[in-house]
Amino acid sequence: MKSEFLRFVIKKFLIMVLTVFLISLAVFYIITLPPGDFLTNYVGQLQAAGESVSQETIDKLKAVYGLDQPFIVQYWKWVTNIVFHGDFGYSFLWKMPVTSVIQAYIVPTIVLSLVTMLFTYLISIPIGIYSAVHQYSLGDYLFTSIGFIGMAVPNFLLGIILMFIAFKLTGDTMLGFFSAKYQTAPWSLEKFIDLLKHCIIPILVIGLMNTCGLMRTMRSQMLDELSKNYTLAARAKGLKMRVIRYKYCVRAAINPIAASIGWSLVNIFTGTTIVAIVLNLPSMGRVMYDALLDQDMYLAGSWLFLMAIMTVIGTFLSDILLAWLDPRARKEYIQG
């Protein structure tokens, strides 16, 4: 059993590596697809500013950035640099290596995403269970209403409303991750508390839609499980309702949610772009948006590639999680 499971994990891993390779090819192709490149834009800007740029200079720049070479060569350079040197290329826009740009933004983005996800699951799963167990009770109706409103309200609108409320209450709109006075200050307890305060609105805004959706999913999954025959059999043998609910029903109802945990992280990651712009958060979504607008190809490509890798890893983890949780899936995966 153990070795079979290991073989399953290895098989999944190899498929994952192949997928990542194909994705890298696709990503690079896509970012070279739009007509023109960063240099064309750059030269255009210089000329608009009244500077004359000779063809010689342009060619020199092209050679420096490797833009004069054919697609396959460019791709090969990009991939080998990533694999062997951890070098994702150069951001024309930021005038520094892509890795430095990503490094500066990835930490707050990941922290925000993970905390939001934790918040989402911690809130929605218990509420979903409560709603199902107390179906059609006052509490159920209340959570159902909140859930539907939460799903219906666009999250950037909610962001603006919460900012307004925050401003009315505290005189601060809670934009960005830090107040002005802590922006450049060294880390301290006060700065950390300030960060937490500033996280409340983004977490609420980003997390609410997912929370409401998950709440509904958990509720309907749970209702489904509660009405299954095995609960009758379990009652007939004298088991307590509490044990039936938590040992059997919750465990079964949570499976599809566990299976989606991998890519829901990516969802939160990428879904924050508009919110990040509205709330002025220095998160990766914002950076990606600018990179795409300015055809900063290595930055945009690297970001896309990272997202794709995260999705693939997420799916890989979900598969393993599901196989671990559900003996039927385990059997299907291992034999099939």
Add this chain to the structure above:
Amino acid sequence: MLFQKKNEQKRYSLPDNVLLKAEDLRVNIKIDGAVLNAVRGIDLELKSCETLGLVGESGCGKSVTSKEVIGINPSNCSSTGSILFKRKDGTVLNLLELERDGAEYRAIRGNEIAMIFQEPMTAFSPLYTIGNQMSEIILIHHPEATKKDAKEKIIEMMKLVGIANPEIRFDQYPHEFSGGMLQRALIAMMLSNEPDLLIADEPTTALDVTIQAQILDLMKRLQSELGMSILFITHDLGIVASMCQRVAVMYLGEIVEFGSVRQIFHNPKHPYTGNLLRSLPRIDSDREEKLYAIKGVVPVPVDLPEACGFHERCEQCMEGICDKRFPPVIEVEPGHFVRCALYGKSEG
């Protein structure tokens, strides 16, 4: 209040050979504001070590009745009347007075009253091993037992019901079992505390015919070895003839005829029973002849008129009588009861 209730409980008694007695049992189900009268005042008596068949079409209330006995109907069901049950220690309880999922009822379920179900494939959760789920029934009712004790007992029970390689089977999941094997496992589990009453809710309906016969034989053998009463719910009259001593025929939430297998099969009194028997395919019948089917369908039991429940479908319906009042229950011969207006008038 509590004191009074306790006094009341002490009053109940049952004759020596009677294990279970339901009187005027009514179960209403609330669905979307409407009230379904699923069980409409039935009287039922089950003797020790006998098998009583409860037969009827789908939707006649036989499943609801059986689930009411073991107290696992959903919370939108409410019941009145009484179900007296004699516990192993001889005390008699009215099961309807117990809280549905309270400690007292739970101590009886799986221990003194057990139940097996129509679809054994869905009676186990797919997420835990069979052994894990079967052991629970030992661990719940014997808090002093260790997991090892429970495993030993379960493996012994698996052997008893004819599951090969029980040590290996113990650690397998339900999807690795066939339907017949799962029904065996369910029976083994439910009987491991040697209950006095086993409720079998169409236990063979979802199985194919050869497996059906094996399961029925197994149940008969276990009944004689362990000594228990079986309340056998089925719509298959063939099974009734081979399994039961007495039969209750249910129609629209009422028992329309009650008697020994011999009385019911050889001398059916109620038109519904007669029709049921006529609609059985017979091996010696004329091939050209179409199989008999009772006309119409079972009415939905909402706001039923004060009339015989069967009058709309009955070929012998007497206008002005059957559709105007409830027919009385008549004992047509010793131990043979029928609820029909055709009888009794002549006798008195």
